[in-house]
Amino acid sequence: MASYCYINGKITDSKNAGIAINDIGVLRGYGIFDYLRTYDKKPFLLNEHVERFQNSAKLLKLRIPLSKAEIKKIVDKLLKKNGFKEASFRLVLTGGPIVGNGLEYVESNPTFYIIADKFEELPKSYFEKGVKLITLEHQRIFPEIKSTNYITAVKTQEIRKKEKAFEILYTKNGNVLETTTANFFLVKNNKVITPKKNILMGTTRNFVVKFTKEKFGVEEREVKAKEIDTCDEAFITATNKDVLPVIRIDEKIIGNGKVGKVTKELIKMYNQEVKKNLI
Numbered sequence: 001m002a003s004y005c006y007i008n009g010k011i012t013d014s015k016n017a018g019i020a021i022n023d024i025g026v027l028r029g030y031g032i033f034d035y036l037r038t039y040d041k042k043p044f045l046l047n048e049h050v051e052r053f054q055n056s057a058k059l060l061k062l063r064i065p066l067s068k069a070e071i072k073k074i075v076d077k078l079l080k081k082n083g084f085k086e087a088s089f090r091l092v093l094t095g096g097p098i099v100g101n102g103l104e105y106v107e108s109n110p111t112f113y114i115i116a117d118k119f120e121e122l123p124k125s126y127f128e129k130g131v132k133l134i135t136l137e138h139q140r141i142f143p144e145i146k147s148t149n150y151i152t153a154v155k156t157q158e159i160r161k162k163e164k165a166f167e168i169l170y171t172k173n174g175n176v177l178e179t180t181t182a183n184f185f186l187v188k189n190n191k192v193i194t195p196k197k198n199i200l201m202g203t204t205r206n207f208v209v210k211f212t213k214e215k216f217g218v219e220e221r222e223v224k225a226k227e228i229d230t231c232d233e234a235f236i237t238a239t240n241k242d243v244l245p246v247i248r249i250d251e252k253i254i255g256n257g258k259v260g261k262v263t264k265e266l267i268k269m270y271n272q273e274v275k276k277n278l279i
């Protein structure tokens with residue numbers, strides 16, 4: 001089945017889409033992206049994703065050739081034209097073709113495209129049984145920017161598979177940060193705790209923090225890796241993972257190795273809140 005994307009002002013069959021071979025995004029890794037999904041065929045947190053994309057662009061001095069309203073319109077068109085049951089969208093922006101000394105680009109000539117794909121849900125059993133993480137000492141470069149640089153994440157997939165882990169949890173100087181593609185939370189004495197520095201501010205993280213605050217209280221702060229040893233529950237959040245329970249980190253079994261009651265409640269609340277926020 002053909003899939004349609006947006007590139008260079010047009011919606012086209014993805015097979016016919018391409019970028020310049022001297023794009024600074026490819027040659028120097030100078031690019032950003034954002035990733036969102038639909039529920040009930042409606043793009044979820046579209047505003048938040050576009051705003052984060054705009055912020056990443058600003059921090060790297062990249063120019064998005066379209067306004068927020070124009071991007072939203074294209075996402076809508078791609079959604080209708082592709083006809084996926086549920087869809088994901090990846091907005092991608094680079095500096096465009098390399099110029100000058102090979103480390104420069106022309107701000108007015110960016111590469112911008114939007115890929116639409118069928119959205120694949122994670123297996124239900126992951127939410128019922130929880131997943132395993134393994135830790136790695138690492139911090140993403142410019143962590144608050146959703147850059148296209150996932151070199152460490154890609155390179156460590158072999159280790160992740162060998163260890164039968166779902167994702168890798170990054171730690172740095174004794175602090176827990178985030179996983180390869182998700183934000184990290186602990187639960188201790190019914191309080192929900194999550195890092196707030198040197199991470200990507202996840203749209204799902206922020207959404208979860210908002211509705212969790214009233215019911216359980218949330219501490220957004222530096223989280224020590226040692227706190228894993230004494231926590232009651234853990235979970236991760238991301239656009240394509242919702243609220244996903246974690247029951248093991250390296251050799252440490254979290255709680256009693258089963259999905260904890262706060263996490264269960266948050267999964268339920270998440271599904272309800274998503275429904276309320278679909279427009």
Ligand SMILES: Cc1ncc(COP(=O)(O)O)c(C=O)c1O
Pocket residue numbers: 035140178179180181182183199200201202203204205237238239240
């Ligand atoms: C490094 C990193 N942190 C956190 C997240 C979670 O962000 P979001 O909830 O906006 O998907 C992602 C998502 O891909 C990510 O790549």
